[in-house]
Amino acid sequence: MKFNSALRNFVLVLFSTLLISACSMTKKASVDTVDDVYTGTDTVEYLAKGVPDRVFFATNKSKLTTRSRDTLRKQATWLRKNKDVTVTLEGHADERGTREYNLALGERRANAAKDYLMTYGVSGKRITVISYGKEKPVNPASTPLAWSQNRRSVTVKTN
Amino acid sequence: MKKIIITLLFFIFSVQNANSLIKVDITRGNLDPLPIAVSPLHVDEKSEDLKGLKEKKLGEEISKIIERNFKSTGLFNPLKKDAFVQKPDIAHIKPRFEDWRLIKAQALVTGKILVKDKKLKVEFRLWDLTAAKEMVALSFTTTPTNWRRVAHIISDKIYERLTGETGYFDTRIIYVSETGPKDQRIKKLAIMDQDGNGTKYLTLGNELVLTPRFNPTNQLVTYMSYFKNMPRVYLLDIETGIQEVVGNFPGMTFAPRFSPDGKKVIMSFAKDGNSDIYSMDIETRKVERITEHSSIDTSPSYSPDGKYIAFNSDRSGLQQIYVMRSDGTQVKRITFGKGLYGTPVWSPRGDLIAFTKVRKGRFYIGVMRSDGTGERLLTENYYQEAPSWSPNGRVLIFYRETKSDSKGKGFSAKLWSIDITGYNERMIKTETDASDPSWSSLLSK
Numbered sequence: 001m002k003f004n005s006a007l008r009n010f011v012l013v014l015f016s017t018l019l020i021s022a023c024s025m026t027k028k029a030s031v032d033t034v035d036d037v038y039t040g041t042d043t044v045e046y047l048a049k050g051v052p053d054r055v056f057f058a059t060n061k062s063k064l065t066t067r068s069r070d071t072l073r074k075q076a077t078w079l080r081k082n083k084d085v086t087v088t089l090e091g092h093a094d095e096r097g098t099r100e101y102n103l104a105l106g107e108r109r110a111n112a113a114k115d116y117l118m119t120y121g122v123s124g125k126r127i128t129v130i131s132y133g134k135e136k137p138v139n140p141a142s143t144p145l146a147w148s149q150n151r152r153s154v155t156v157k158t159n
Numbered sequence: 160m161k162k163i164i165i166t167l168l169f170f171i172f173s174v175q176n177a178n179s180l181i182k183v184d185i186t187r188g189n190l191d192p193l194p195i196a197v198s199p200l201h202v203d204e205k206s207e208d209l210k211g212l213k214e215k216k217l218g219e220e221i222s223k224i225i226e227r228n229f230k231s232t233g234l235f236n237p238l239k240k241d242a243f244v245q246k247p248d249i250a251h252i253k254p255r256f257e258d259w260r261l262i263k264a265q266a267l268v269t270g271k272i273l274v275k276d277k278k279l280k281v282e283f284r285l286w287d288l289t290a291a292k293e294m295v296a297l298s299f300t301t302t303p304t305n306w307r308r309v310a311h312i313i314s315d316k317i318y319e320r321l322t323g324e325t326g327y328f329d330t331r332i333i334y335v336s337e338t339g340p341k342d343q344r345i346k347k348l349a350i351m352d353q354d355g356n357g358t359k360y361l362t363l364g365n366e367l368v369l370t371p372r373f374n375p376t377n378q379l380v381t382y383m384s385y386f387k388n389m390p391r392v393y394l395l396d397i398e399t400g401i402q403e404v405v406g407n408f409p410g411m412t413f414a415p416r417f418s419p420d421g422k423k424v425i426m427s428f429a430k431d432g433n434s435d436i437y438s439m440d441i442e443t444r445k446v447e448r449i450t451e452h453s454s455i456d457t458s459p460s461y462s463p464d465g466k467y468i469a470f471n472s473d474r475s476g477l478q479q480i481y482v483m484r485s486d487g488t489q490v491k492r493i494t495f496g497k498g499l500y501g502t503p504v505w506s507p508r509g510d511l512i513a514f515t516k517v518r519k520g521r522f523y524i525g526v527m528r529s530d531g532t533g534e535r536l537l538t539e540n541y542y543q544e545a546p547s548w549s550p551n552g553r554v555l556i557f558y559r560e561t562k563s564d565s566k567g568k569g570f571s572a573k574l575w576s577i578d579i580t581g582y583n584e585r586m587i588k589t590e591t592d593a594s595d596p597s598w599s600s601l602l603s604k
Contacts, residue, residue: 060473060478060499062432095560096517096520096542097478097499097501098458098471098478098501098515098517098544098545099369099370099544099545099594099595100370100413100414100457100458100471101455101457101458101478101501103411103413103414103427103429103434103457104413104427104429104434104455104457105455107429107432107434108432108433108455110432111431111433114432115432129432130388130390130411131411131429132367135344135367137341137567138342139342139567140340140341140342140563140566140567140570141564141565141566141567142541142563142564142570143565
């Protein structure tokens with residue numbers, strides 16, 4: 001009997017641990033977007049240590065968030081230090097819009113990033129902008145999380 | 160691509176008056192399609208044996224194409240051939256009307272063909288079985304390799320006689336062929352007959368290509384290409400294969416379409432992140448700026464008289480449809496319904512504008528009058544957009560994408576068509592996945 005109850009306690013503990021970890025997992029997914037903008041790091045790559053390569057946007061928007069501006073200031077600092085580097089800003093949209101409008105939207109997003117980099121001292125001559133609209137998703141899933149990861153402007157070294 | 164040369168000689172034997180003869184109403188969904196018997200065309204025994212041409216089967220093949228065309232309209236019900244009561248050659252001379260009426264046919268198509276001197280001679284007749292009268296009799300001569308087009312032209316003539324509208328069977332569709340996984344799609348320009356036959360690929364897939372559209376004579380196509388990673392609008396001559404970039408723009412140009420006279424290409428040009436509408440005269444290369452607004456202006460489409468342009472703008476904050484005079488003045492918003500509106504395309508008849516609507520995460524293809532009133536949503540789905548009109552303004556073709564799972568699997572893109580009545584929605588078979596369809600005008604006018 002004693003053994004049995006000990007076993008039962010163990011099973012209960014194990015079960016509740018599973019529950020907690022399941023909770024924290026769902027929590028993590030919802031934390032990955034704030035106000036429709038992706039805040040996670042799953043798809044992010046780095047231009048240099050501590051310099052993320054991309055910023056994210058809300059649906060149909062091209063406004064830079066506080067977090068995006070922070071990322072772009074880091075990029076600007078790094079670009080000012082590495083004067084030979086030229087970059088292309090690739091603007092993207094998610095798959096939930098018409099193709100032509102999304103091309104325009106990707107262009108507007110990449111240019112929002114470009115303007116910010118220029119404000120922080122990066123010459124416009126070092127920056128090329130290209131929009132891919134909805135044509136190049138980084139995450140091909142049809143989920144709100146994937147769409148938030150795809151609404152992005154990515155800074156890519158071109159030399 | 161080689162030009163398809165067709166020489167047509169129409170001999171109108173007789174055309175009866177429309178009064179008291181059968182007529183198909185295509186202005187509403189037809190739930191009671193007209194039963195029609197398409198007899199195999201009789202092959203004249205004197206026909207020559209031509210290499211690569213199965214002339215013995217030609218009569219039957221042509222009748223099958225006609226049947227498939229009729230069935231695809233949803234307006235006709237082609238009857239099974241095993242119930243046919245008369246031999247093709249005899250029926251063509253004069254059908255026994257009462258016998259054909261017994262199998263519940265209301266209209267009958269008969270014909271005969273002769274291959275002689277390397278020419279294909281085709282003759283056909285349309286009979287009204289109820290009135291026991293001949294409605295149409297035509298014959299024409301062409302090169303034998305054009306036999307499929309002959310079938311489409313016959314279909315058009317019969318459709319015209321029975322509905323009072325011009326047909327749309329002797330037409331082609333240009334579209335973007337898609338292969339490969341969703342995040343590494345390979346896209347090529349492809350062209351095929353309206354019924355999905357004779358697919359040809361016009362680009363190799365080395366660069367991303369989007370949104371091809373025919374000019375009014377169907378010889379030129381304007382489209383967008385990422386050639387050398389410079390997204391620009393191009394012109395492609397389908398006969399010669401020669402491509403050239405449209406204009407000398409320092410940034411992305413996209414969303415191109417021809418003016419109804421074929422002289423201009425209208426498109427968006429993105430400058431410093433802002434997209435406005437421009438046009439370029441193909442001959443003089445003169446560029447004209449049409450909109451000047453800090454919002455996105457794209458997807459321009461001329462009215463068939465060339466006087467107006469419908470376009471897509473988010474100047475109100477969200478995507479809506481606007482109409483302006485073609486010089487850019489008198490801009491007027493025409494959509495005020497709940498949701499987002501995009502891809503306005505003016506009907507070739509001028510009365511309606513087709514569009515894509517997005518509402519509560521669902522996508523709709525719809526039509527409205529050119530002042531924005533009378534909105535009718537024809538079809539709802541997970542994702543669909545980019546309608547293009549049949550030349551008679553009765554059918555829309557568009558593309559539809561399916562939802563993919565967490566790994567991007569299950570994704571597909573297909574062409575679909577629907578009547579503007581909202582009836583007769585069907586998938587159009589393509590060799591690969593497909594998107595961005597554009598319907599040609601009638602090849603033989």
